Amino acid sequence: MTTEDSIKQIMSTYLKTSYGDMSNDAVLTDMVAESFVLIEMLMSLQDELGVIINQEDIQHVATIGDLVKVFVEKGAAAQ
């Protein structure tokens, strides 16, 4: 499983879609009933992947693909 797959696997437990149906173009805010779910998901991703992100990192994030890219880059930078 690639890093991207691992990230999507974690994300799928918080978003209203199954892992297999996750599209990079899907808009994150359309996939949650409330913003707190995004907070929980971001904290879980950081915990699982051992990276820290902050608001500046996600200010241009809109889609699943955007967020995956942030975590992939953060993970690479941390290695």
Place this chain on the structure above:
Amino acid sequence: MNDNDNEDWILSFYRFSEITGALFFGRLAKVLPAGEIQRDMTKHFADESLHAWYWTKTLSEMGKKPVHIGDAYQDQYLESVGIPTNIMEILAITNVFECRVIAQYALHNRVPDLNPVITSAFDTIMADEKWHIKWIGDALKSLEPKFGKDHIDATLDRYRKADREIYGKIIVEHQERIEHILDVKKKKSV
């Protein structure tokens, strides 16, 4: 709108805000890893729930009912600054918010001839709020090695700026409702 309606609204606003805080901190307490922050966050969650009850009880003892409030103060924070992404940002935004709550409660508590039921609720809640500021300050300090003191300070500054803008908008939007409180501020600054 008469003075009674204004009072109903502001006490209902406090109640709604405390409920919103309790729900937020309760959910956070569920997902945080075990440790001091989780312990204190859980107490904070319990306090906010209790405060919501104090305001509900206060309204009831005054023969009033809570009125519907659309958005809590916290909702406007998230709209303005975006969602916090990590525990440091969550604590920083909470710190700024709690300072605003204390300032607002202290200001309101200075309104002359305030109903003793309201004063009593303020006195009880303010003691808890002071502890909230302290534990969050301690927690942010404990996170300095992980996030960096400069980064934490910059985050706090950013949220304080947003807070001033949000509070300014609320004052403009609800001027009539909180005029009796704002009068105290004006007299204080003269």
